[in-house]
Amino acid sequence: MDKQNYEKKAYEMMKEKILNGQLRTGDRVPENMIAKELGISRTPVRRAxxxxxxxGFLTIESNRGAFVSESKVTVGKFIEMLEMLEVLVINTMRKMENKGIYFEPQPFNKRLTVMEDRLKSGNNTGFVEExxxxxxxxxxxxxxxxxxNVVRKMSIDFLTKAxxxxxxxxFNNGTYLMEQFTRVNELLGVKRFDEIEQLVRELVNYFIIKTFR
Known part of the structure; x- marks a missing residue:
């Protein structure tokens, strides 16, 4: 078996142990035991x-080892994500305003088209990923x-742990979400930043309310 297969095997074993609860939030991952159980060296285990x-499944601490991170995106965690996204999106928009950064709408239009296709086809995972x-x-x-990196980690957590x-x-509010994304795209093109900020706050509040229903 080649090195990549060793890594894959170690990765799959540890991920399964996390998902099925054998390794719980805060537990230290026993690197030596994993290597011994699989009959491989510690190097591919470390890479895994x-x-x-x-x-986002583990946190690796210097001189302490790897520990299992929070294994599930709860309602509370999802709301924290929404609130963080609100801050990051508004801060990005304000930096664009202050620095005079040009917004290129075409890439966003293409992604919106993909989202629309996935919404119509019922591809909920693909819709959310986009x-x-x-x-x-x-x-x-x-x-x-x-x-x-914060947004990348949140997206991975949401898609793998929620x-x-x-x-x-x-997805269930996909039509509304698409309308708001499209509107933000249009407003960015004409630099109506105050309206964008209000719209983003309304969008986040809308999904917080929907989360509790």
Whole structure:
């Protein structure tokens, strides 16, 4: 078996242990035991740990090892995500306003078309993935790597750890979401930033209310 297969095997085993509750939030991942159980060296296990950290399943602490991160996106966690996205999107928009950064609408129009197709076809996962990508693409206008990493991690957490009833909230309100994304796109083109900020706040509040229904 080649090195990549060793890594994949270690990755799949540890991820399964996390998802089925054998390894719980806060637990230290026993690197030595995983390697021994699979009959492989610790090197591919370490690489698998890094992959799982990238996906948000683990937190690796220097000189302490790897620990299981929060394994489920709860309603409270989802609302925290919405509130963080509100801050990041508004800050990005204000930086564009203050710095005179040009907004290119065409890439967003293409992604909106993909979202519309996935909404019509009932592809809920694809619809939500594209929605997260639109947000990520927009936040890149801020030019802040930390903010980009925050959005990337949130999207991975949401898509891999949220229960189906939470994942379906954006899809079940897809028509409304598409309308608001389209409106934001139009307002960015004419630099009506105050209206955009109000719209973003209304959009986040709308989904917070929907989450509790």
């Amino acid at each position: 740990l890094v992959m799982l950290e990238t996906e 929605g997260w990508q639109i947000i990520f693409d927009f936040v890149t206008y801020m030019g802040n790597g930390y903010a980009e 229960p189906k009833e939470i994942i379906l909230i954006p």
